Amino acid sequence: MVPLSYYLVLSGILFACGVTGFIIKRNIITIFMSIELMLNGVNLSFVAFAANWKALSGQVFVFFVMVVAAAEAAVGLAIIIAVYRNRETLNVDRVNLLKL
Amino acid sequence: MTSNLHLWLIPILPLIGAAINGFLGKRFSRQVVSTVALTFSGAAFAMALYVASQFSSLSLPHVETVAAWIRAGQFQVDFGFYLDQLSLVMLLVVTGVGFLIHIYSVGYMWEDDGFYRFFAYLNLFMFFMLTLVLANNYLLMFIGWEGVGLASYLLIGFWFVKDSAASAGKKAFITNRVGDFGFLIALFLLIQHFGTLTFADLFQKVSALSPETTGAGLLTAIGLLLMVGAAGKSAQIPLYVWLPDAMEGPTPVSALIHAATMVTAGVYMVARSHAIFERAPQALTVVAIIGTLTALFAATIGITQTDIKKVLAYSTVSQLGYMFIALGVAAFSAGIFHLMTHAFFKGLLFLAAGSVIHAVGGEQDMRKMGGLRTKIPVTFWTMTIATFAIAGIPPLAGFFSKDEILWRAYQASWIYWFIGVFTAFLTSFYMFRLWFMTFFGAYRGDAESSHGHDAHGGHGHGGIHESPKIMLVPLVILAILSIVGGWVGVPGSLGGSNRFDKFLGPVFRSTSPSLNANHAAPGETAPPENETEGTEPQTGHSTELIFTGISVLAGLLGLALAYLFYYQRPELPQRIATSLGGFYEAVKNKYYVDEIYAAIFIKPLIDGSSKVLWKGIDQGLIDTSVNDAADGARDVSDAVRRMQSGNIRSYASWIALGAACVLAYMVWMGTR
Numbered sequence: 001m002v003p004l005s006y007y008l009v010l011s012g013i014l015f016a017c018g019v020t021g022f023i024i025k026r027n028i029i030t031i032f033m034s035i036e037l038m039l040n041g042v043n044l045s046f047v048a049f050a051a052n053w054k055a056l057s058g059q060v061f062v063f064f065v066m067v068v069a070a071a072e073a074a075v076g077l078a079i080i081i082a083v084y085r086n087r088e089t090l091n092v093d094r095v096n097l098l099k100l
Numbered sequence: 101m102t103s104n105l106h107l108w109l110i111p112i113l114p115l116i117g118a119a120i121n122g123f124l125g126k127r128f129s130r131q132v133v134s135t136v137a138l139t140f141s142g143a144a145f146a147m148a149l150y151v152a153s154q155f156s157s158l159s160l161p162h163v164e165t166v167a168a169w170i171r172a173g174q175f176q177v178d179f180g181f182y183l184d185q186l187s188l189v190m191l192l193v194v195t196g197v198g199f200l201i202h203i204y205s206v207g208y209m210w211e212d213d214g215f216y217r218f219f220a221y222l223n224l225f226m227f228f229m230l231t232l233v234l235a236n237n238y239l240l241m242f243i244g245w246e247g248v249g250l251a252s253y254l255l256i257g258f259w260f261v262k263d264s265a266a267s268a269g270k271k272a273f274i275t276n277r278v279g280d281f282g283f284l285i286a287l288f289l290l291i292q293h294f295g296t297l298t299f300a301d302l303f304q305k306v307s308a309l310s311p312e313t314t315g316a317g318l319l320t321a322i323g324l325l326l327m328v329g330a331a332g333k334s335a336q337i338p339l340y341v342w343l344p345d346a347m348e349g350p351t352p353v354s355a356l357i358h359a360a361t362m363v364t365a366g367v368y369m370v371a372r373s374h375a376i377f378e379r380a381p382q383a384l385t386v387v388a389i390i391g392t393l394t395a396l397f398a399a400t401i402g403i404t405q406t407d408i409k410k411v412l413a414y415s416t417v418s419q420l421g422y423m424f425i426a427l428g429v430a431a432f433s434a435g436i437f438h439l440m441t442h443a444f445f446k447g448l449l450f451l452a453a454g455s456v457i458h459a460v461g462g463e464q465d466m467r468k469m470g471g472l473r474t475k476i477p478v479t480f481w482t483m484t485i486a487t488f489a490i491a492g493i494p495p496l497a498g499f500f501s502k503d504e505i506l507w508r509a510y511q512a513s514w515i516y517w518f519i520g521v522f523t524a525f526l527t528s529f530y531m532f533r534l535w536f537m538t539f540f541g542a543y544r545g546d547a548e549s550s551h552g553h554d555a556h557g558g559h560g561h562g563g564i565h566e567s568p569k570i571m572l573v574p575l576v577i578l579a580i581l582s583i584v585g586g587w588v589g590v591p592g593s594l595g596g597s598n599r600f601d602k603f604l605g606p607v608f609r610s611t612s613p614s615l616n617a618n619h620a621a622p623g624e625t626a627p628p629e630n631e632t633e634g635t636e637p638q639t640g641h642s643t644e645l646i647f648t649g650i651s652v653l654a655g656l657l658g659l660a661l662a663y664l665f666y667y668q669r670p671e672l673p674q675r676i677a678t679s680l681g682g683f684y685e686a687v688k689n690k691y692y693v694d695e696i697y698a699a700i701f702i703k704p705l706i707d708g709s710s711k712v713l714w715k716g717i718d719q720g721l722i723d724t725s726v727n728d729a730a731d732g733a734r735d736v737s738d739a740v741r742r743m744q745s746g747n748i749r750s751y752a753s754w755i756a757l758g759a760a761c762v763l764a765y766m767v768w769m770g771t772r
Contacts, residue, residue, distance in 0.1 A: 019756045023749050
């Protein structure tokens, strides 16, 4: 049996990767993928706790997160396509029309 | 009496005329504008005549309440109209003279571009003036009071492109505000102490009080404050300064507002408030002194003026002074009598002066007139009648009213009488001076000049000419009134019975039991209609006749002196003026009153406003604090806005940092 702490460390590493990618990357797709990475890092900790404490609610939460992530992906990708059509770039630093 | 005369129609009719001409008149032709104006002011006159015809069948005072206005607990004010002998006289004078001046104005203003505007204002004035004289409470009267001030302002500044006219309008308005302030305070006092402003209730409550013979009290204060208001509106010392400047307005306006009607509002108001004044003998004394001083003061200035309208303006101030003398000696009906005759002959004088100005192409300087007698005969004859009337030559209107005032003044104090007679002499002198300078001798002006000082730019004058008929008819009617107007008040000493005094008697006797009792006849209990107002003098008719003789003599002396100075020896006045030197200069410059006021009131006000209020408080305090607050807000925002970079990744970094901090904290707490 793999100890809970391993899962949690892996989950933390995944989340940290996501945060780092989100902050340092300029490509909007990469940023989007970083968000998915963070979500999955959290999901991992959910299922780990659920398995450890034999409680189903953690697993249920994961399903919710997945559904929200799927919805988010649908909307987010649509936005990305719209942005690309208008701006011909996926660099977030160039998408700054509202900036002063 | 239940009969309803619809008194509200009388003021409303001219208002309708004003509204039609004011809003639509620009598109109307002159014929339509004058028809509208004349119809509505004439209708008001017709209503007034109808009211007069029904008058004997009314129970007086006749009150008609149209609508409720203010209801505040016990205090209430209505839109109500009050008709008694006093308001009937005022009503007939205002509508009658007003209507005649409307007719005259059609001819006088025909060439003016603001024709419709002029008649809109004139009708508006009629509305407010009629509201003033018909109001059944002080507040409604105050509306009329302020309204005539507004109309006066609009009409003085009628030719507002002319700087002097615009500032004369402002001067009149502001000076009147000073008086209105006193009036308003008096109203507050009345509300506070009597809880009502309605004439009937108020005077009933006032009647219950005893006269303040020993010391000045509430009624004296109210009386003095009312007199401040009256001094403003009726151009008495110290607030008379606006009236001579008001001559910047068109001449019919000077005739209607600044001679016949509006300036007499103060006289009317004091007479209306007689119940208060009769119980405040000290206030009455002040009224009499102000009247006496004003009469004398203005008459002396009148002698030195060369502008025909300015002479008449100072004459008006002086004659108003006479009316206040009468009020001040509690001879209210004598004051109103002089008010009426004055409206006739002074209105006529102004209209005739307007006709003269019209004839000589807008010239107002008498030194450039002369010899007009044969050239404008109708104007000459009507003006002659008016001049003799104001000079107090019997049997013209002014003689009777002035004689009545002087006689009553003598009964109060010989000083009033003496100054009054001397003023009568001065009046006669300056009026005949005007008469001789204008109509006799050789013409001193430039006949072909048609530079329009008055309304006659581009008139195309072909020399001196008589005015059109529409201007002459009112002159003739007023001339007739100036002759016969005094006959309603022929005193007992001349074989008359002073019907005017008896007619007004009930108004002034109804609430005046006490003041005249000092020198009242023992048989004072006789029914009012058999008595003159106050007391019939016991000194006998022969004494009164002597005084009449003296005042006539004063008038004739003025005539003789003017004849000598301005007809026989025209070089004399100049020599006398030179020999008087500084005094003459002072009088000619109106005793420098305007300059003194400017130094005492206006300059400190301007300095205080510009240096303290403007530069100090407005710019220094208010502007600075507002600007500093704005600058501070901007500086803080400048610092704070750097966080709002708009860069998503920097936001994300902040969130991550925050989350890390929370996490670290939780770990640290967990490991403790």
